[in-house]
Amino acid sequence: MWTGGLWNAVQEVLPVGGTLAPVIIASDKTRLTQFSGNKSAYPVYLTIGNLPKSLRRKPSARACVLIAYLSVDKPSDGLSKTALRVRNYELFHRSMATILEPLKAAGKPNGPGVEMVGGNGAVRRVYPILSTYVADYPEQCLITCTKSGTCPRCRQKADELQESSPSETSETRMDGGSHPGGAQSFSSREA
Template sequence: MRLPIGSTCAPIILSSDKTRLSQQRGDKTAWPVYLTIGNIEKGTRKKASSHVTILLSYLLTPKLDCFSEAARSVTKYRLFHYCMGLIMQSLAHTGNNGVQMTCPDGFLRKVHPILAAYVADYPEQCLVACCMENRCPECKVLPTERGKHCLHAKRAVKETLDYIQRYQQERKNPQFKHEFEKTLGLRPVPPFWAGLPHTDIFEAFTPDILHQLHKGVFKDHLVSWCTTVIEKEMDARFRSMPSHPDVRHFKHGISMVSQWNGGEHKEMEKVFAGLMAGHAEPAVIKTATAVVNFIHLSSLECHTTRSLAVMDSALDTFHENKAIFLELGARAQGHFNIPKIHSMEHYTPKIRLFGSADEFNTEAPERLHINYAKEGYRASNKKDYIA
């Protein structure tokens, strides 16, 4: 990217996340969009109390009951991109033309804000990328090949926009429709990021440790498989753990808890590989250890080439031994074409591109929901609460 002499770039980090406002009953939701900039020190940006992340807008959250079930999904995509397009108009204008600003060194420079990173969970990444919900928002992997341990061709902005623009004229062409829907898995929706300068939205997606690893790969899949392998022994082992000041004691086990948060997942990961020892086949223990190691390494606050090589090695070990869960009947579906497991392939390339993944974790937007959505809702009369 080339800017005029005397100009500089301000990397913009966006995040959006729909959240529930009502806890016990009702279906009240809010959909905040947050903005911060990349040249703020990571430790400062991670603290909600530092106020370096601002609320841009609340997106609409209609039920869309007036549409058929088939049309509802595409309509949701169109509404999202239309609203984000309105919000991003000023960013597109200043990104192209720049704006005069006084920098910390006292010099006046023309600053071009450029969308550099987008923090979101998997469903919203698909929404932003204009791809179907069973596709990877970053690469062209087919749904039936997500369980393979390899990198696939990246999605390209120019190619994607070209296919979306041609859709209305060529949608009745069987070959074009097959490429559009089956090969690329796209939605016919004009994307809000089409007019943003120097933005590769598919490169902008950041790793999501909370939803992809803690809640997804670990809790939803690995714990479920290992519990099936050792049956009722899992709860007994959690209950019999000795007390330690740095380790949480799950005195009632884990099977009866219906909802977990990120902190509880992390506490389980500290002891999980040790609890499996002596009561499962070596391949099961090896696979579980590899997953836990990968999660811990991905959460590091800084990385070296050695730490990234160890991450890659842990991922290699998982894929080499994962078939044991099929052999033991713990994974009934007979395959590992799971979006959140496939997302692990993108972690080390994204860490090399953006830096450590902990600064882009969706735990930060989850914390901001308290200040910018939930506290206001609870203090209101629950009517016209967005206003």
């Protein structure tokens, strides 16, 4: 992540001695069991881009931290399906705004940042910014307020997207073509 253009661009804006901490958020609504009433959970995880990818993806490294559980309740106040869907969208966005509120002040380049102790024991002034949100396709549509069936990155309809070859990924396509299905990460600047 530190080889990308975002990192260099933000680092140039920070005060001398400031350190960027790109925050990576991931969430996924998960069914826990089918045996006791179809219980589900909606965890939100946080990690930082300063850690090597090999550590971030290794559960034993404990590089991801559970920061919240989103509501999975289904209120039924006599609402229509559309009204209920809109209420759930609003609940998601308000919840995420509340959860991520501390990042706003801490990540402002002209703000005080946050003092943290590094792995070598040195105290650094860190500026955490939301850089990436990892989500599956339905959740990408929820996060970006796009209709399911359209690409949350380029807003094209699903039937207008080209098929990508097995060697192409969303990171290697440079022509703005199709995006493979499944879980993808996308930067906040793309949303």
